[in-house]
Amino acid sequence: MTAAETHLQQYIARHQEALNRLPELAPQVSAAALACVQALTGGGKLLTCGNGGSAADAQHFAAELTGRYRRERRPLPAIALTTDSSALTCIGNDYAFEEVFARQAQALVQPGDVLVGITTSGNSRNVVRALQVARERGGVTIAFTGEGGGEAAAHADIALRAPSTRTAHIQELHILMIHVLCETIDDAFVEDPTV
Ligand SMILES: O=C(CO)[C@@H](O)[C@H](O)[C@H](O)[C@H](O)COP(=O)(O)O
Ligand SMILES: [Zn+2]
Incomplete structure (x- = not known):
């Protein structure tokens, strides 16, 4: 067996174990x-954030809403706080890296909005700070974390603690759950309910 084949086998086994839970x-x-x-439905919006692979997940989620997921519906308001390099560099440079999402949340969160923070360790300070600020501003907070939950789970109204301790597998379960949320959001806005 090649090294890649061994990795594949082990990877599938670990992924499957987490998926089963x-x-x-x-x-x-x-x-x-x-x-x-x-x-x-109440006229609010979703704001998403995360670092590294989770920044990609945050953008992926927002794009499913403003663009499309699977079925035809109107575009829905969602902003990934990871995408504006001017905001990220200004806030990171003039304040602190841990404020890069929180300051944008301070500017953008209205009561009833949802802030989604994605962190596999549960402890990325910039994500935790964004959850705190969103909550203070009357937003609903959702944390996607690993099974430990960390600070992010402690600061969120709803914690989705993917049952794994490996970053890669946690990320895989996060994107699966994001797609489940998209299926359910589509149900509420779809033009043709038979599809
Ligand atoms: O995608 C990966 C690893 O699979 C990395 O880019 C990973 O997201 C980065 O190391 C992040 O900085 C980790 O942050 P977090 O998930 O603990 O909040
Ligand atoms: Zn990755």
Whole structure:
């Protein structure tokens, strides 16, 4: 067996183990979906943030809403706080890196909006700060974390703690849950409910 084949086998086994435990999170996934639908039907918006691979997930989620996920519906308001390099460098340079999302949240969160913070360790300061600020401003907060939960889970209204301790597998379960949220959001806004 090649090294890659061994990695593949081991990787699938670890992924499968985590995936098999994901149904444990059904109540939290339902609560998160409801919070997103309520915000969007009530005229609110979603703000998303995360670092590295989770920044990509934050952008992926926002784009599913402003662009499209699977079914035809109107565009929905969502902003990834990871995408404006001018804001990120200004806030990081003039204040602190841990404020890069929080300061944008301070500017943008209105009561009833949802802030989604994605952090596999649960302890990225910039994500935790964004969750804190969003909550102070009357937003609903959703944290996607690993099974430890960390500070982010402690500061969120709803914590989606992917049942793994490996960053890669946590990220894989995060994107799966994001897609489940998108399916549920589509249900609420789809033009043709038979599809
Ligand atoms: O994608 C990966 C690893 O799979 C990395 O880019 C990873 O996201 C970065 O190291 C992040 O800075 C980790 O932050 P966090 O998930 O602990 O909040
Ligand atoms: Zn990665």
